[in-house]
Amino acid sequence: xxxxxxxxxxxxxxxxxxxxxxxxxxxxxxxxxxxxxxxxxxxxxxxxxxxxxxxxxxxxxxxxxxxxxxxxxxxxxxxxxxxxxxxxxxxxxxxxxxxxxxxxxxxxxxxxxxxxxxxxxxxxxxxxxxxxxxxxxxxxxxxxxxxxxxxxxxxxxxxxxxxxxxxxxxxxxxxxxxxxxxxxxxxxxxxxxxxxxxxxxxxxxxxxxxxxxxxxxxxxxxxxxxxxxxxxxxxxxxxxxxxxxxxxxxxxxxxxxxxxxxxxx
Numbered sequence: 091x092x093x094x095x096x097x098x099x100x101x102x103x104x105x106x107x108x109x110x111x112x113x114x115x116x117x118x119x120x121x122x123x124x125x126x127x128x129x130x131x132x133x134x135x136x137x138x139x140x141x142x143x144x145x146x147x148x149x150x151x152x153x154x155x156x157x158x159x160x161x162x163x164x165x166x167x168x169x170x171x172x173x174x175x176x177x178x179x180x181x182x183x184x185x186x187x188x189x190x191x192x193x194x195x196x197x198x199x200x201x202x203x204x205x206x207x208x209x210x211x212x213x214x215x216x217x218x219x220x221x222x223x224x225x226x227x228x229x230x231x232x233x234x235x236x237x238x239x240x241x242x243x244x245x246x247x248x249x250x251x252x253x254x255x256x257x258x259x260x261x262x263x264x265x266x267x268x269x270x271x272x273x274x275x276x277x278x279x280x281x282x283x284x285x286x287x288x289x290x291x292x293x294x295x296x297x298x299x300x301x302x303x304x305x306x307x308x309x310x311x312x313x314x315x316x317x318x319x320x321x322x323x324x325x326x327x328x329x330x331x332x333x334x335x336x337x338x339x340x341x342x343x344x345x346x347x348x349x350x351x352x353x354x355x
Contacts (some may be wrong), residue, residue, distance in 0.1 A: 115332055129322050140230060147217040150327065153311040156222050157291050160307055163226025164290035168237050169283050171230075176241025176282075177275060181248070183216040207230055213300060220302040228300060229290040236289070237282030238300035244278030245271075284338045 117131045125135030144150050207226045215221045248271065257264040272279075294309040301310060312327055 114161060118325050118334060119329045121321055122329045124322050128320065128323055129320055137327040140322045141329075143323050144326050144330075147323075149311065153306055154330075156305060159222050160226040160229060160293070160297070161287045161290040163223050164229040164233070164286055165283055167227055167230035168234055169279060170287045172234055172237030172282055172286075173241050173272075173279050175234075176238045176278065177245045177271065179238070180242040180245035183272075192339065202232065202295050206296045209296065211298045219300060220305055222301070222305050225297050225300050225307065226290060227292070228296045229293045230286070232293075232296060233286055233289045233308040236285050237279075240285065241275050241278040242280035244275040248274045281342060284341075284342055288335055288338050310331070 120133050121131045122133075122140055123136050123137070124133035125137040126133075145294070190241065206228070207326045209224070209231075211217065213224045213228075218224050250272050252274070256270045257263075261269065292309055293307070294313065297307040297310050298313065301307060308327070312324055315321075315324055
């Protein structure tokens, strides 16, 4: 049995961790509502003028649109590959499965700067450097392990009798995959897809290496601006990223359920 003092210490550490993780976000969001011209917390009054400014800023809107395109391309590349790889690694006995799994998880072992420079050299050799879509492909490659792990977690708990029942009823392999296997791993696909979308939307280092002044994404544009002066409109942009993350969590809860997601981990 856990004693009362141990419970107090445990929950004290939990709330301390929550506080430490929340304080930076609270400060940034609070500073975005200031009336002043400099970032301050507590904010100097309350105003939405900085949100109005970023909504009217043409360069910010274009950069946000590019980041959105990057995220959609990342989804289009990573979801099919990650789903098939996750199912294959979890459900089937593949030759050289261990080596294949290590290869697919290599992005986690290679420093991000190394991956970014390598892709910059490759894309530059192909003459496509400076376009937006290679950033989406690069984000998919770098973050692919996330969706593989997510789908593998869902595939590992599939009852094999369901697939056998479908095959015994005359369903072919494709029909069994589309109507039994894929729906069964859909929570993992949705979870991994939302995570890939958020990671691609906020990807900075790879975007910095693969874009130019005409095709910067939103994180790169923010970085370029804070090199001169940090103003409340940048806090407002950061708050938009927070809202995107919250929407992703809300969708995860609505489509999958946070309890199912946490249990799968």
